[in-house]
Amino acid sequence: MLSEFDLIKHFFHRERPGRPDVALGIGDDCALLAPTPGRQIAISSDMLVEDRHFFAGADPFMLGHKALAVNLSDLAAMGARPIAFTLALALPRADEAWLDGFSRGLFALADEHDCELIGGDTTKGPLNICITVFGELAPGHALRRGAARPGDDIWISGTLGDARLALAGYWKEVELSPEAHAQAAPRLHMPTPRVALGLGLAAAPIAHAALDISDGLVGDLGHILAASSVGATLDVDALPAGPALARQDHALRRRFTAAGGDDYELCFTAPVARRAAVLEAAALAATPVTRVGTIETAPGLRLVDAHGVPLDLGLTGWDHFSGS
Ligand code: ADP
Numbered sequence: 001m002l003s004e005f006d007l008i009k010h011f012f013h014r015e016r017p018g019r020p021d022v023a024l025g026i027g028d029d030c031a032l033l034a035p036t037p038g039r040q041i042a043i044s045s046d047m048l049v050e051d052r053h054f055f056a057g058a059d060p061f062m063l064g065h066k067a068l069a070v071n072l073s074d075l076a077a078m079g080a081r082p083i084a085f086t087l088a089l090a091l092p093r094a095d096e097a098w099l100d101g102f103s104r105g106l107f108a109l110a111d112e113h114d115c116e117l118i119g120g121d122t123t124k125g126p127l128n129i130c131i132t133v134f135g136e137l138a139p140g141h142a143l144r145r146g147a148a149r150p151g152d153d154i155w156i157s158g159t160l161g162d163a164r165l166a167l168a169g170y171w172k173e174v175e176l177s178p179e180a181h182a183q184a185a186p187r188l189h190m191p192t193p194r195v196a197l198g199l200g201l202a203a204a205p206i207a208h209a210a211l212d213i214s215d216g217l218v219g220d221l222g223h224i225l226a227a228s229s230v231g232a233t234l235d236v237d238a239l240p241a242g243p244a245l246a247r248q249d250h251a252l253r254r255r256f257t258a259a260g261g262d263d264y265e266l267c268f269t270a271p272v273a274r275r276a277a278v279l280e281a282a283a284l285a286a287t288p289v290t291r292v293g294t295i296e297t298a299p300g301l302r303l304v305d306a307h308g309v310p311l312d313l314g315l316t317g318w319d320h321f322s323g324s
């Protein structure tokens with residue numbers, strides 16, 4: 001049986017040198033960061049809880065990926081460059097096969113973004129994965145939720161709804177063909193944090209407000225509207241459906257693109273005059289973007305169809321406490 005220290009050493013402590021701005025990594029009471037002088041540090045935590053955020057018995061490689069991906073997604077939504085992260089892990093037992101898969105999934109994504117694991121905590125308990133990420137950005141460049149302005153375009157990165165469609169398949173809400181499932185499931189289990197796009201949108205700066213869509217677009221966009229004291233009109237038929245959802249019926253497409261969940265795409269606003277700059281940043285980041293609405297002075301979110309006709313879809317975002 002692995003001791004706690006062996007476990008950390010074997011699965012999480014890697015050979016240094018790592019990043020130059022990590023002055024001290026795993027092994028002491030604290031890690032030490034040496035951020036670029038004059039930059040601000042962006043910090044965010046996200047926790048994944050068994051039976052709440054993932055099914056018991058979920059694939060450990062994909063869990064390792066997702067636990068870090070949802071955190072990197074927050075850095076992306078702020079326009080911050082990833083530096084490092086900590087990992088607080090509660091495990092029911094020291095299962096080496098599980099730890100091997102989990103750490104491989106975790107480090108595959110970490111290495112892709114040059115984000116270094118610098119510490120954490122390990123304890124016995126019901127499976128629970130909490131990561132805190134650290135990134136940096138130039139003061140004044142953060143893509144804050146309160147920065148949307150009337151007249152801004154509303155943009156979405158990538159596609160929406162396939163993660164929710166995969167979940168609908170598991171829940172037997174929808175009958176999915178094996179092909180549709182194979183296409184949709186990676187969007188649920190292996191989300192892609194839009195780090196390069198977030199950096200591009202913040203650097204120039206191009207975008208005003210941004211957030212990552214984790215609980216469904218309609219609910220999450222509501223956070224930008226509230227923080228910015230503005231309203232919006234959203235063209236539901238312009239929302240880019242994921243490839244599996246695109247083959248489902250129109251009503252389901254509307255529902256899952258507008259209020260799915262687990263998309264981890266960016267929703268951002270930018271001035272009309274910056275449309276070309278948005279498209280250029282998207283091309284540089286190799287991430288497609290779609291214009292889906294407009295920020296307005298009148299409060300509230302107005303959903304319309306492709307002809308501008310108001311829609312009442314009775315949609316709300318995902319709320320972990322109300323469970324709807
Ligand atoms: P402490 O008793 O100070 O909490 P620990 O004995 O828990 O320290 O951890 C020893 C070292 O291992 C620390 O540097 C800590 O940050 C690191 N560590 C513990 N758990 C993890 C983990 N799951 N991933 C990465 N580093 C970890």
Ligand code: MG
Nearest residue numbers: 120121122123
């Ligand atoms: Mg500890």
